[in-house]
Every structure is written in C-alpha cells, then in structure tokens.
Amino acid sequence: MTGLSVRNLSYAYGAKPALNDISFNVEPGVFCALIGPNGAGKSTLFALLTRLITSRTGTIEIAGHDLGSHPEKALGKIGIVFQQPSLDLDLTVWRNLSYFAGLHGLSGQAAEASIKSALDRLDMAERTHERVRNLNGGHRRRLEIARALVHSPTVLLLDEPSVGLDAAARRAITEHAHDLCKTHGMTVLWATHLTDEISADDQVVILHKGQVLRNCPCHELTRDKPLQEAFLELTDQGT
Amino acid sequence: MRASLLALRAIVIRDVLRFVHQRSRFVAALVRPLIWLVVFAAGFRGAFGPLTPPPHVTPISYEMYILPGLCGMILLFNGMQSALSLVYDREMGSMRILLTSPLPRWWLLVCRLLSSTAISLLQVYAFLLVAMVFGIHIPLAGYVSALPAVFLAGLMLGAFGLAMSSSIHQLENFAGVMNFVIFPTFFLSSALYPLAQMGESSALLLALCELNPFTHAVELIRFAFAGHVNWPALAWILATGAVFLGITFRQYTPVRSLR
Structure with missing residues (x-):
C-alpha cells in the first residue's frame, strides 16, 4: 500500500x-x-x-x-504541520494537544498516553503545563509536530x-x-x-x-x- | 458517533477555556445590558408609560419589558463575538486544524455553533442573576421555561454569526459589522420599545422590525419568561436559523476548482 x-x-x-x-x-x-x-x-x-x-x-x-x-x-x-502557526497561544501545551486528540476521536487514557508519548518523542514533556504564548519559536514548532503525531498517523x-x-x-x-x-x-x-x-x-x-x-x-x-x-x-x- | 461527540466535547472545552481566559469579554457581556437595564431604563421609564405586551395581561415595568430584549442583546453580541473568533481562527491558522479533522465539515460547524450557544447561555443566566440583585426578576418557573427559548434564540443568532463570518475575510472588517449589522438588528426590533410605537412613525420600519429574526428571538424569550410559547416566533426562528446554517455550510464547503 x-x-x-x-x-x-x-x-x-x-x-x-x-x-x-x-x-x-x-x-x-x-x-x-x-x-x-x-x-x-x-x-x-x-x-x-x-x-x-x-x-x-x-x-x-x-x-x-x-x-x-x-x-x-x-x-x-494524516498528521499535518502547516506553514502558518496554528496553536492556541492562551492555552497550555496539554490543552492544545487534548483539543486535537478530541477532534481525532481520542479521549481518556488513550488520549493521555498518546499525548505523553508525542511530547516525550519531541522532548517537550517538561513544557506540558506551560502556556504556548511563553514558548519560543523552536518549541512551538516542535509542539506542532508533536500534535501532528498524537493520533498516530x-x-x-x-x-x-x-x-x-x-x-x-x-x-x-x-x-x-x-x-x-x-x-x-x-x-x-x-x-x-x-x-x-x-x-x-x-x-x-x-x-x-x-x-x-x-x-x-x-x-x-x-x-x-x-x-x-x-x-x-x-x-x-x-x- | 462516539468520535463526533468527543469532537463536540473538545470544541466546547476549548471555547469555554478561551472565554474564561478573556475575563474582559465576560465582564463586558454583563455590564453592557446592565447599563441599559439600570441607566437607560431609568431615563425612558416615563416616556413609554405602562406597557402590556403579550402575553402579559396587566401592565409591567419598563425594566421588565426590556429584560427579554437585553437577554437577546447578549445572544446577539455573543453570536457576533463567536463570528469574530472564527475569523480570528481563520487568520491565525487554527481554523485549519478544525477543518482538517476526520469529521464531516457540517458537524464541525455545528459543534462550533453549539459551543458558542453554551457560552451565550452562561452569559444570559449570569445577567439574569445580577438583574435579580437589582430587584428585576421574573417568576422562578420563568427561569426554567426560558431555557429552551434562550437556547434556540442563541442557536439562531449564533448561526447568523457563522453565516456572517464566512463573508468577513479580515478582522479589521469587523468594526463595520458592529455598525451595520448589530445596531440595526438590535434597534429594528421589539427589544426596547413595542412595535406598535414603531408603526406609528413608519410603516416601513414596522415591516422591517416584523421581518427581523431578532424581534422573534426577543418575543420567544418574553413569552417563555411568562411560561408561554410564542409559536409564530418559534417557527420564524427555526426557519431563519436553518437558512443561516445552510448559508454557513455552503460557504465553508472546500473551494472546488472547475478544472
């Protein structure tokens, strides 16, 4: 395939x-x-x-x-990272990812595990509860890639x-x-x-x-x- | 089905969190109608004399008269606010995340509509609570019977906002919407004065008021406060709401190349 x-x-x-x-x-x-x-x-x-x-x-x-x-x-x-930033700046890293997980039909422990795994993969775990507004450009991009991986595309x-x-x-x-x-x-x-x-x-x-x-x-x-x-x-x- | 409901939950949580973070928006949503209720009503109370709008059979105070209209005002402003939020999302790119979700696009738009209506409901009941503190209240049962009316009126006005959002391409254009949409919609209605008085001035203005879906939203809430259903208003709200939603679905369909 x-x-x-x-x-x-x-x-x-x-x-x-x-x-x-x-x-x-x-x-x-x-x-x-x-x-x-x-x-x-x-x-x-x-x-x-x-x-x-x-x-x-x-x-x-x-x-x-x-x-x-x-x-x-x-x-x-598909997981998508757009050229234009598309994160909610006023929400935390976790909230951004759980919103995305919900849009892709993930909830509860399955969503939690996927989010943790995506954040770990991008070395973003320690930023979990930070507001996106406080992240630098590199971290925001990494977060967008982590988000694109949450639903295991x-x-x-x-x-x-x-x-x-x-x-x-x-x-x-x-x-x-x-x-x-x-x-x-x-x-x-x-x-x-x-x-x-x-x-x-x-x-x-x-x-x-x-x-x-x-x-x-x-x-x-x-x-x-x-x-x-x-x-x-x-x-x-x-x- | 489960995925659709999870998406709805995700969208509602996100919108409520965003609303909570925008405290000034919540305060403005409360202060705006309160100023009308406390200040404007004090000035105009004498001008109108005793009012007995249907379904009331005995005269009511002017404050009581404008209470449903001010609830409608909150719904109208919030409908436009959610349209603004949608335009913002489109400019900031987060709309793309929503539209590329593996769910039918019409459902994603309905989710946005339901979440903005849920926020409207919160605001309306917070306002009614504050109005109660100022001594302006309806029978307790009215707060319960008004819930479906406020919800339906909120849906219709939210759909109006969504339909508007699809034709607003830049945030800067939103000031124009305020002047040319919100104010005419509000003033060409029965929110602040009975339509009979408008009819005495101009038959055309009366006709515009009667056609205005916002008038029917206000009347549906007014009747619901008194424990009645205004069936013609309900029918008009459902019909116009369906039209606005139809326009929204059409406008948000992926742009198709003819080639």
Whole structure:
C-alpha cells in the first residue's frame, strides 16, 4: 500500500492554473522533499492534500484511502504541520494537544498516553503545563509536530516547517522527521526551500510552474553538483 | 458517533477555556445590558408609560419589558463575538486544524455553533442573576421555561454569526459589522420599545422590525419568561436559523476548482 499517491491532479484559481496534471507516489518509510520556487504550487498542493480545497481533476490517496470519496478515513491517517502557526497561544501545551486528540476521536487514557508519548518523542514533556504564548519559536514548532503525531498517523505532511527557526532548531526537527521515517515507517512529505534539509537517500519532487519537473532520489540529482545548484538550474534560476 | 461527540466535547472545552481566559469579554457581556437595564431604563421609564405586551395581561415595568430584549442583546453580541473568533481562527491558522479533522465539515460547524450557544447561555443566566440583585426578576418557573427559548434564540443568532463570518475575510472588517449589522438588528426590533410605537412613525420600519429574526428571538424569550410559547416566533426562528446554517455550510464547503 502506498503512503501517499497523487494522480493527474490539476487545480486552477479561476482561469489561472496552479497545478497542471501532477502525479507522484511516496512509499511508507520514505522522506520526500517537495521543493519548488515561490508560486510553484506547493501551497496549493498542501491545501488539496489536506482537503482545504478540492479538485474535480485527479485523485489523492492517503494510506490507501481515496481523499475524494472517503475524506474522513483519509484525513484520519494524516498528521499535518502547516506553514502558518496554528496553536492556541492562551492555552497550555496539554490543552492544545487534548483539543486535537478530541477532534481525532481520542479521549481518556488513550488520549493521555498518546499525548505523553508525542511530547516525550519531541522532548517537550517538561513544557506540558506551560502556556504556548511563553514558548519560543523552536518549541512551538516542535509542539506542532508533536500534535501532528498524537493520533498516530501514517502520513506526515509538513509545509515549510522550519521557516523562522534558528539553525539548531531547524536541524533538530529535520532529523526528527527523518527518524520518524526510519523507525516508524512513516511517510513524510516535507515542503521546503532549503536544500540542506534534504539527505542523499531522500526522494525529491521538484515542482515548477504547477508541474512535476523531477521525481527521483536526491543522489541522482547530486551526482555532479550540489542539490541547490541542480535545483536552480532545473528551474531556470541559476543565472 | 462516539468520535463526533468527543469532537463536540473538545470544541466546547476549548471555547469555554478561551472565554474564561478573556475575563474582559465576560465582564463586558454583563455590564453592557446592565447599563441599559439600570441607566437607560431609568431615563425612558416615563416616556413609554405602562406597557402590556403579550402575553402579559396587566401592565409591567419598563425594566421588565426590556429584560427579554437585553437577554437577546447578549445572544446577539455573543453570536457576533463567536463570528469574530472564527475569523480570528481563520487568520491565525487554527481554523485549519478544525477543518482538517476526520469529521464531516457540517458537524464541525455545528459543534462550533453549539459551543458558542453554551457560552451565550452562561452569559444570559449570569445577567439574569445580577438583574435579580437589582430587584428585576421574573417568576422562578420563568427561569426554567426560558431555557429552551434562550437556547434556540442563541442557536439562531449564533448561526447568523457563522453565516456572517464566512463573508468577513479580515478582522479589521469587523468594526463595520458592529455598525451595520448589530445596531440595526438590535434597534429594528421589539427589544426596547413595542412595535406598535414603531408603526406609528413608519410603516416601513414596522415591516422591517416584523421581518427581523431578532424581534422573534426577543418575543420567544418574553413569552417563555411568562411560561408561554410564542409559536409564530418559534417557527420564524427555526426557519431563519436553518437558512443561516445552510448559508454557513455552503460557504465553508472546500473551494472546488472547475478544472
């Protein structure tokens, strides 16, 4: 069963196309970096993958569930970290997570165990009763990743999760996401502008002008040049 | 079914906690109608003379006359406040967390509506308690019989707020809503004066008042305070509430590309 499958997906804002017939798969246990210049269609793709918007053209399958025909089943399998922060600043870390657990049908001891486990995994246990407003940017991001893991999803979607973080925090969450693939067999789709977050074994999907320009392992792009250079050349930004 | 109820509980707890943290909102919700009840009523008491609105058969004080209207005012403001909160959630991103939950979208919106109505109920009964301290009270049974009326009126006005929220795209636009929605809705109703007096001034204004769902919310509560059911008002509230909810469901459907 494929972790994430996108087939012939198109989307347009009125007459302006944003995505044009894109297809790619991400297998379980694979970290897939989605890279593309501004306006490439990454945000539109994330909005479609999370069903904030829908398209009549193409299909999206998440852990074997068609997002169009079985949205509740498919959405139950994904953990999402949006680019824009989405925490309740006036509630505590625990309250933020228990709200999310409730939205995903978890309660009582099951919710408590899942929340504790997610916080432990992200080294956030000691912050449990702090108000989110008092956390720094790195901790807030880690909390958002912990939240995305509370309901034990099989697919993790992260839309530029490292934006605004310092180098250490960026490295920590990138390593953690890679670790989730290796140790939990999770499917990760990680949208980014920053090529240093991508490892040689990762799958890379380059999106450009609403189309998939490359879909291959990172090391295939970096045989004779760094990824950043290869990416700029492919997207005509190198000169 | 269980998952749906757990989501409802999670949303209600979150909204109540947020409300508790915003103490100024709670104080404002109490002080606003109290000023009308204590100050405004003192000034206008003499202007209207004895009032005998249905279902009453003997004259009542002006304070007693405006009590249901002020309960309606709390519901109206809270409905708009929850709309504001929804616009805020949308701008701050937390709305995405709600909308990407594995539950039907219409149910998630109903959960938001029920939770804002629960908060409205708390505010209305807190206000009635304070009004009692000021010597303005209804028969004890009226507090019980008013509960379903206040709840239904709260649902309708909450649905009105939700429908509004879908067309307000920025927080800054909310000041406009205050001026162009809340005040006309409140003043074009039977909250502060009997509609007959409005009719003496203008037939058009009277017609607008009679169409205004808020008028019917106030009358439903007025009748319920006296242990009666105002069936036409109830029907109007259910019908308009369903329309507002329908608009909300439609507006919050995922935007679909035509391609």
